[in-house]
Amino acid sequence: MTPRPHEAARRTTVLRREAVVAAVPVALAALLTAAGPATAAGTVGSAGAGDPYFPLSGNGGYDVRHYGLTLGYDPHDRHLDGKAVITARATQRLTRFDLDLSGLKVTGVTVDHAKAAFRRDGRELVVTPQKALRKGQEFRVTVTYSGTPKPVTDPDGSSDGWIPTDDGAFVAGEPQGAMTWFPANSHPTDKASYDFTLTVPKGRTAVANGVLLGQRTANGRTTFRWRQSEPMAAYLATATVGTFKVEQYTTRDGLKIYNAVDPREAAAAAPVIGKLPSVLAWESKLFGPYPFKAAGAIVDRAPQVGYALETQTRPVYDSAPDLDTLVHESAHQWFGDSVTVTRWKDIWLNEGFATYAEWLYAEQHGGRSAQKAFDALYATPAGKDLWAFPPGDPGSGEHIFETPVYARGAMVLHKLRTAVGDPVFFRILRSWAGGHRDGHGTTAQFVRLAERESGKDLTALFHTWLFTAGKPASS
Numbered sequence: 001m002t003p004r005p006h007e008a009a010r011r012t013t014v015l016r017r018e019a020v021v022a023a024v025p026v027a028l029a030a031l032l033t034a035a036g037p038a039t040a041a042g043t044v045g046s047a048g049a050g051d052p053y054f055p056l057s058g059n060g061g062y063d064v065r066h067y068g069l070t071l072g073y074d075p076h077d078r079h080l081d082g083k084a085v086i087t088a089r090a091t092q093r094l095t096r097f098d099l100d101l102s103g104l105k106v107t108g109v110t111v112d113h114a115k116a117a118f119r120r121d122g123r124e125l126v127v128t129p130q131k132a133l134r135k136g137q138e139f140r141v142t143v144t145y146s147g148t149p150k151p152v153t154d155p156d157g158s159s160d161g162w163i164p165t166d167d168g169a170f171v172a173g174e175p176q177g178a179m180t181w182f183p184a185n186s187h188p189t190d191k192a193s194y195d196f197t198l199t200v201p202k203g204r205t206a207v208a209n210g211v212l213l214g215q216r217t218a219n220g221r222t223t224f225r226w227r228q229s230e231p232m233a234a235y236l237a238t239a240t241v242g243t244f245k246v247e248q249y250t251t252r253d254g255l256k257i258y259n260a261v262d263p264r265e266a267a268a269a270a271p272v273i274g275k276l277p278s279v280l281a282w283e284s285k286l287f288g289p290y291p292f293k294a295a296g297a298i299v300d301r302a303p304q305v306g307y308a309l310e311t312q313t314r315p316v317y318d319s320a321p322d323l324d325t326l327v328h329e330s331a332h333q334w335f336g337d338s339v340t341v342t343r344w345k346d347i348w349l350n351e352g353f354a355t356y357a358e359w360l361y362a363e364q365h366g367g368r369s370a371q372k373a374f375d376a377l378y379a380t381p382a383g384k385d386l387w388a389f390p391p392g393d394p395g396s397g398e399h400i401f402e403t404p405v406y407a408r409g410a411m412v413l414h415k416l417r418t419a420v421g422d423p424v425f426f427r428i429l430r431s432w433a434g435g436h437r438d439g440h441g442t443t444a445q446f447v448r449l450a451e452r453e454s455g456k457d458l459t460a461l462f463h464t465w466l467f468t469a470g471k472p473a474s475s
Contacts, residue, residue: 058187168241352409
């Protein structure tokens, strides 16, 4: 994601990305996880996935395989009608489980076609099926709901989730905004495939992830059908609505490109968006094959947002992006989307990598070298934001999209590159992207990979640059 307006110096040099939702106190998480009075111990899915930064993000007791989302949205009155069909597998015996859903009125829930009891508990939709689910059982939950979706407001005042615009909605869910428009298991560790059926007034376009299967207009409304077949974390889903100029084509490599650009941003966006195929081709040479069947861009006019997000296959930009931003969000398709963090503490694996991709692109396209970018940052005096905390340990959810995660995260990778040499370094990047494709990764796994590929003990390097607070004594 790109930075939000409040972030240090608006990230005028290297940063690109998002902000943050406050963590719910652990005590509250424990309270909501407690079993109800008539429920046998050990058969209730937890109200959170256990992430220390966001205790109520995600849910326990099941793994989602597929989301089928059918949505109708009217930008005039900002009303959303939704039906979510969720196919999941129980990872324990379940007499009750939760889904993440913020706001919106739920009108019915079924589990395997049988009516289920449900109640709301803050941002949790608590579901009790008629019959307990066996461990390993595949089941289907259908939730019908409606209302006016509202974004999550982060502690810094920025928003994520379903964000209304003057002609539709800018939909960007990192870290927890998915729950503002569909019921989900919204922690990055639970990835699934998606089908979207999105209906909007004629003249508007609804853009989601993956491949466009078709569109049809009848009775003054247009329905768009999208499919994201590769696994995707809920925060990377989008259903952005607006008045867009649409461009579709297939690259020589067979990649389906779909760009949707607000006409007011078209002139400024065209030179940069036109470079998307070449940027993806360049990144494919560095990081390995592009991990999805589709690509593209959504360029909205959403000045109230203040950032872009790497929504899977098709990043969403709040305005015409510059080339650095395009390179950054495109690199996230490997680092963040295909390979997703296991816990939010490791977000440098997304942001540091995408920021370093900017450095590499500049270095190989007539700009300054990565070493000069590193040196310029190292000249930052001690005590400044860059050195506020180590990128491998931001300390809390409110810091995960701040300067150290991006800039110092990139510095970690440059120190690794200089320590092991270019051939080994780029082999590490390709091995990381390929070995964890469609899955997850942790910092510890990346460190082990770097040491295995290089044959070196890199303990001191990672300790100093990734985990030690303050400015390192030597560059």
